[in-house]
Amino acid sequence: MSTDGVDNSKRRFLTAATVAVGAVGTGFVAVPFLKSWSPSAKALAAGAPVEVDFSKLQPGQLMRVLWQKKPIWILNRTDKNLTDLPLLDDKLVDPNSEVASQQPEYIKGTNRSLKDKYLVAIGICTHLGCSPTYRPEVAPEDMGPDWLGGFYCPCHGSKFDLAGRVYKNVPAPTNLVIPPYSYLTDTTLIVGVDEGAA
Secondary structure (H helix, E strand, O other): OOOOOOOHHHHHHHHHHHHHHHHHHHHHHHHHHHHOOOOOHHHHHHOOOEEEEOOOOOOOOEEEEEEOOEEEEEEEOOHHHHHHHHHHHHHEOOOOOOOHHHOOOOOOOOOOOOOOOEEEEEOOOOOOOOOOEEEOOOOOOOOOOOOOOEEEOOOOOOEEOOOOOEEOOOOOOOOOOOOOEEEEEOOEEEEOOOOOOO
8 A cells, every 4th residue: 555645744643633622532531420429518418517606596405506417416405404414313324424436535423424514415315216305494293203304205205414424224325416516605606526626
């Protein structure tokens, strides 16, 4: 086969143009495909920390927010609530919160909180995952004369005090879980970021 009269410069140009168009086409296909491997904005937000302004929360009031699709309770405990907490120790399974998996290591003591006044807890019963109701009243007829306020799970009757500590002889085996959290200001906290990391 004779190659006389063949213009090699045109051949090189056509080859280069074909390669360039092929590379651009591959890019148009590859970028969306690779981007589909990244988590969506919704998925990223589901695990993202949640900032909460609780400046309007009055003593005795409970505020609810969502973090990682879990209800988070922020309770402004009264002075009387705090005084009553140690009175319940003999009625509780784990009054000193010794089960380490139930709270971050920086949460210590009877109050189970960074600031005594505010309880921050995941509002899910540790028995089968129901959400307990907030029962702040003292000694209501249906809870008995020893009830000093707390949380009652209507699914199977588990009871927790105002520090989220579980009562003895109920189905729930452990205290309510305390999520990682820290304070940004006196009236703003962030759920999902450990104390000292904010």
